[in-house]
Amino acid sequence: MNERTQATAERLLQQAALIEQSIPELDALCREAEPAAKRLAASSGDLITVMGCGGLLHGFYSALETLMRDVADSLNGGVPHGESWHARLLDHLSVDVPGVRPRLFSPDVRDRLDEFRGFRHVYRHLYVFNLKPARVLDLLTRLGPLWDELKPQLAAFAATLKEIAAGLTKDG
16 A cells, blocks of 8 residues: 555544544533523523523534534645635535545535524624523524434444545555
């Protein structure tokens, strides 16, 4: 096997390992969504509770975006540039690129993730007084079902990367 093929196989295996490491971390965050939603629903919508629940949503999307950036850097030629790069990153990774990489997640998941991306922007830029408890509650209740769909897609992506790497090392 030549050095370039070996390096490609190693990069694919490293990316698969990062994804597999991220899944339990994201899973732990998502398991907190239901208790957080119950706490928020039972509250008066006070700023501390809303910010804490918003922080959970922010943490989920930020961790996922870090994973997406890693995939884009190692398999997609880099992260998109420009003002709307966050949205374009979602777009790019929801598309299968034959001969380069499979899609990371489905277009339907991409559309649902975009709502979390938008919320993360509001939260990150500290528009905390603009956080609407009902919106936070809505996203918290939708996080579990979204994760249930996204998690196996991430695992399948990692498995595909391992299969490609194995094929490279076998053929090389």
